[in-house]
Amino acid sequence: MKNILVLCTGNSARSQLAQGYLQHFAGNRAEVYSAGVDPKGVNPLAIQVMAEDGIDISQHTSNHVNEYATIPFDFVITVCDHAREQCPVFPSTAQRFHRSFTDPGQEPGVDALTSFRRVRDEIKAFSRQFLETHLPN
Template sequence: MEKKVLFLCSQNAARSQMAEAILNIKGRGRFAAYSAGLNPASQIDSFAIEAMKQDDIDISCKVPKSLKEFENVKFDFIITLCDKAINECPSYSSDTITAHWGITDPINFKGADEEKIKFYIKVKKEIMTRINVFLSLPIEKLDKLTLETKLQESEALLKLSQ
């Protein structure tokens, strides 16, 4: 049975959309990924679309979604991608495993278009790396506390390696 994963950030216009698409491809059959925002943008960020296209992943038809759309969905994992989301994330079932991946919002990057796309690609690669670590965990064999600890440890290890 597929585990449900929600990626949560502030606008659901870049990071969480990228994470949803990547996990749905890499974790097909094991995970069903979704994404939402606390204050959804009106559309997906064009630089996020372009960064994903470079890996033949099309998110251009996606739309930002509100967390409210998922209030009756039981998730196995909720992964926040920004500090605002972790601070404002509502409480969920005690069975839900939570983790925080503090990923810089590429929407705030200032620079020429070429510099922006390079930054979005860097963010996408960071998300891919984190998802690869997530997929490598023996999820079926670990209890909730151990999984949360491992997910937080992977956050610390990734920060050290940057």
């Protein structure tokens, strides 16, 4: 089983969405964690838009990246530029990947729910492709 860590700044939306999809698609092939460099709590809109797609992340917590310092990660994925810049060095041979997604709910002229749904769909596609490439069946 592989260990995957998804990082963003607040561990409130993008990394939570990615954790939900990666775990869903990976099943028992991976254990997926998410964390932030400055955790803010799980955004209720992230929970809502995932529930709309049949994935329950309501029990997720917002964690600081330091909480996972002892886990030997195989993959570390940053989903925002700030997290990539602040990402600590892990005592493992983790492969690092970066894919920056728009911070949902922060798009000028776009209502928050629409923004969350759009980013959710982008993260879903990324998660599926990431696993097909790096953790095939």
